[in-house]
Amino acid sequence: MHMRRLALALSLALSLLPEAAPVAAPLAAAPAGVQRVTRVEGITEYRLANGLRVLLAPDQSKPTTTVNVTYLVGSRYEHYGETGMAHLLEHLMFKGTPRHPHIDEDYTRRAMQSNGTTSFDRTNYFETFPASGDNLQWALRMEADRMVNSFIAKRDLDSEMTVVRNEMESGENDPMSVLWQKMTAVAYQWHNYGKDTIGARADVENVNIAHLQAFYRQYYQPDNAVLTVSGKFDEAQTLRWVQQHFGALKKPLRVLEPTYTTEPTQDGEREITLRRAGDAQIVAALYHGPDGGHADAAVFELLADVLGGTPNGRLYKRLVEQKLATEVFGEQMNLNEPGYALFGAKLRVDGDREAVRQALLTELEGLAQRPITDDEVEAARARWLNGFDKLMNDPEALGVRLSESIALGDWRSLFLLRDRIEHATATDLQRVAVHYLLSSNRTLGQFIPDAKPQRAVIPPQSDLKLALAGYQGKPPVAQGEAFDPTPEHIEARTERTALKNGMRLALLPKKTRGEAVSLTLALHFGDEQSLAGQREIGRLAAAMLGRGSEHKSRQQLQSAFDALKTQWRYDGNAEGGALTLQSSRQSLPQALRLVRELLREPAFSEAEFAQLRNESLAHVEESRSDPQALAMNTLYRHFNHYAVGDVRYQPSFDESTAALQSVTLAQVKGFHQRFYGGDSAQLAIVGDFDAAAIKPELDALFGDWRSASPYRRVARPFDAGQPAELSVQLADKANAFFVAALPLRLTDRSPDYPALLVANYILGQGSGLSSRLINRLRQQDGISYYAGSFLNVSAQDDDAELRAMAIYAPQNLERLKRGFSEELSRFAHDGVSEQEVSDAKAGLLQEIKLGRAQDAALAGELAEQLRLGRSMRDAAALQDKVARLTAADINAALKRQLDPAGFTRVFAGELKAQADSKQ
Structure with missing residues (x-):
């Protein structure tokens, strides 16, 4: 994952700190050979005799553990002609060791979410997994093993080369990413911060494997690494395992030389x-x-x-x-x-x-x-x-x-x-x-x-040791309860009720770290007749919410949420919307009053509306040259069978532009007055709150909120359409996008649904880098940095689909077509093995469990259950069906549902035939 391309999107957002912090938990006893160094705000640092630094950050309220290894080497350490070496190693570190030859398959089997990132000053590798001693010991053993025993083999370098090249090309599609890289290259004349982390293409493609191996041996050593374990784990046992697996590694004899290039003061524009x-x-x-x-x-x-x-x-x-x-x-x-x-x-x-x-x-x-x-x-x-x-x-x-x-x-x-x-x-x-x-x-x-x-004279490098001498920090944050996210336990703890206007509630109070609380409010509007011609009007009405209220400007409204340490988001269209909120026990009542203000009393100012329309038009214009946006729009329009004006109609970019230009502020206001209301809504709250106190608060805020137009869900019945192969030509795009879709006639209550869930996990949804599609298109053929599949199934409409997608270089188009077709045919006709099914079920069920361990996701699930009239008992029943599946069950479902010839395939990019001189 290329850090420069993610830098603008990085933020610190996630849950909330408490107003007061508890007494720190007692320190775990350090085993022989492990030295305790310091402790700050609940995080303890240890050091092994071989130089490895270890940070333990326990949180027993979470059901997951994260293991992260940071190596103090990044692109800043690369020499002339060897740029991109740190990033190449990031890729090859997932190719295994003699003891762990199939790391990605192990990740999938254990439902571990893993990744690696490369930056200027460091490289890191991490995995998050369901908390268990077996998972944690495996992760520690594997990380210690690949620290010094990774293959870093020529064969893996060759197979990964086109994948890295594809990653390069995907960044070339983003003007901001390229402009950023060009600007730093001009700003830094000598320092390596002026070089792109992913490296120069010539350096990457011509890298000397012996030099790469030497780079690995030089920097991937315990005295140049920091191991961090966070989440739920036994500290004393973890330290013993760390000493057992990492302590056995020898401290290297080599001496690491510091970098010393200093960029001179810039002397002009x-x-x-x-x-x-x-x-x-x-x-x-x-x-x-x-x-x-x-x-x-x-x-x-x-x-x-x-x-x-x-x-x-x-x-x-x-x-x-x-x-x-x-x-x-x-x-x-x-x-x-x-x-x-x-x-x-x-x-x-x-x-x-x-x-x-x-x-x-x-x-x-x-x-x-x-x-x-x-x-x-x-x-x-x-x-x-x-x-x-x-x-x-x-x-x-x-x-x-x-x-x-x-x-x-x-x-x-x-x-x-x-x-x-x-x-x-x-x-x-x-x-x-x-x-x-x-x-x-x-x-x-x-x-x-x-x-x-x-x-502008840049100051000399600061002395952090001096600044941090004797540093103690603040007390650690409060701990939450150890919550069991099983359907049975969630159901037993959840209260379902309703407000006087009919809004249905699901309330699940529990103690959380930092007294955090999450909320989901789902709104539903109109019917097929009343929503005719309202598609863009409804989208703009949703986007205007939060851009000021009758009492506060947009800036004042956001500042009020910030003061409460509350994050919110509203996403909606003409048929409805969902508001999500992350707050705290203390701030929730005031945050709910702000939610009422932005939903029920929006300002709809002329200035904000003009800005929104300008932004929306710019987004449509940008999409015209984005391969992914073009491919998806082409796919949606191919399957569109609704008339212009129908809320379900998929417009072209030209139609979207014309519609945006024609919408008036009066129409947007009218849409809000006519359709917005809470009588058909569902609201779920999960976290640290007082359910008895919050119910009358909710009734006062929303109990009288009714829509002026009755709601009846707009149905989307099955339409198989006609399979086709469609192409969208774009010039000057180094990366292309592929998407394919197969219509399926089923709902999530259909007999084949559980089997297709597992089948899709095997085909392309599996965690890590191990699935049929990624194994073929990335690991074997080396033509796609990303490939995967998705199963989209409704609870009420039988208009489902299986979708697959991948990115690739235009010159690899024919190889992509061949690889996808061959894998799809083999999947449909040969089926899956018992081992694949066993691994997929384990991974899928763990992912479901982990999802319910996240309060925001659980609030969303509870709100959806309210809409459907279901409970966690339905979720448990689905899990039971998945757990009982065999390879024979899944293969039978594939025979009934999967027709490789039924896929519509879309290719967007520079599609002219090109010789692939790089293969």
Whole structure:
């Protein structure tokens, strides 16, 4: 997983910290050979004699355990001609060892969710799994084994090469990803932070296997690694297993040399212009900044939100609200050595790029004239701390997030960053802004001579050891109860009732870490006749919710949620919507009042509506050159058999654009007044709350909320359609997209449904990198970084489908067609084995169990059960059917349901025949 391409999407969001923290649990006794080093906020560090550092972060309230190994090596350590080596090793580390030759199959068998990521300063590997001693010991034994015994073989390198190339090409489709890479290359003249983590194509394709093996032996050693175990586990036993498996590894004799290249102070504006296919413009500015351990880094992180946040940031107000751009962003890159901040805006293809450039730079480099205010700092701080609290309540996310702090030089820097964020002032932000956000420190696109240039002198690398000397941190967060997520236990703990307007409730109170609580509210509107012609109107009405109420602006509404440390999301269309909420016991009543305000009293302002329509039109335009969006739209339209105006009709991009342009604000308001109401709704709450107190609160807020138009579900009966092979030609796209769909006539109560669930898991849904499709298209043929399948089945309509998809390089089109067809034919005619069925059932049932262990997912399931008139007894019955399945049962279902000739297949990308010179 290429970290640069995910950087803009990274956030700290997940659950909530408590107002008060309990007394810390007693420390586990360290076995012989294990030294206890320090403990901060419930996390304890140990060190083995061979140099391995071990972090234990227990949380007995969760049913999962996460094992994460961080190696202090990333692309920063690569030499000339060997870029991408750290990332290549990430791929090859999943190819096995003599003792563990099939790691991905083991992951699937044990229902483990696994991955690896490569960044500039570190590489990490992690697996999350159902908590058990057997799973944990296997993970520790496997990680210790592959630390020093991985094959790193030429045959695996050759087979994985086209997969890595396919991953490269998928990034080439994203203009922002490519622009970001080009900008850092211009901003850094000497330092490896200016080189893409995935590496230069020539270096990757011509890598010397002996050099790669030497790189592995040099850096993949216990004295260059940090092992983190988080979630539910026995600390004393875990330490014994760590010592048993990792302690047996010898401490290497080699000495690791530190990197020493320092980027000189930039002495003038730099510019890069990227020209390639696309349907949106981007203007961005990059500024050098301090290393992630420096005190200024925390201030810069808040500054990035004050400037680039949505919808409260200055850039949003200047560019989006003024209709110059469709979206803005701001990101601070905290790295081991001096990093950078990136700000920018996206605008429509016919937008005024020069006006955006001028406005962007005026906001970023004009803060001396428009100082940062205390209110802006407090709002940004509240958002940051809200995300931090959620991180601390999620051991899976925390275990992986610690890799970033480890890469800075010390895992405790995560808490030091939090402390610095808490104490940062508007004066601090103003000082950092005027010091770093200078034209002479900017990489944008042009060079202008200046007789008296200003300089942004980057401070020398900070001393984290000095800053953290004697650091104690804060008390650890409160622990929740050990909740058993079985259907029987959930059913026994759940109360079902209704409000006076008919809204049905499912309430499941339980003690949670940080007193966290999750909520799902499902709304349903209209019928086939009343919703005619309302498709885009209903979508825009849903999107307008949260953009201000009769009492608060959009910014004030979001700030109110942030102050309550509450996250919410509403997704909807003309037929209904779902609001999800993550809050805390203390904040839930106030958060529900805000939910009432945004749902029942939206402002529907002219300015926000104009912005929304502009954003929606820009999204449609971008989709016109996106292979995946084009392929999916082509597929949906092929199976569309409804007339224009029907709410189920699938429009073309041209039709969507025309519809968006024709919708008026009055129509959107009218839709809300006519259809929104709670009388056909379902609401489920799971977590730490008082059910007796919350019911009258809910009745007061929503009990009188009724829709003016009666609800009757819009049916989608089965239509087999005609199978076809469809192509969508796109120019200048390095990566292509494939999707195939087979209509199936069944519901989730059909006799074949349980068997098809397991069959689909074997075909392409299985966890890890082990399924029929991924084994063929990635592991064997090496042509697709991603491939998989999905079974879409309704509870009420018999219009189901089996869908498969993959990404690939255009020159591999014929190989993709052949591989998919052969695997599908073998799957349909030869069936599955008992071993595959056994592994798939184990993995699928574990995934179902893990899903119910997540409160937000469980709230969604309970709400859906209310809609269908079902209970957890129905869920248990399905699990029992799955558990009893045999290979014969599944093969019989495949004979009845799976027709390889019935698939419609869509290929989108640059489809001209090309010789594959790389094979």
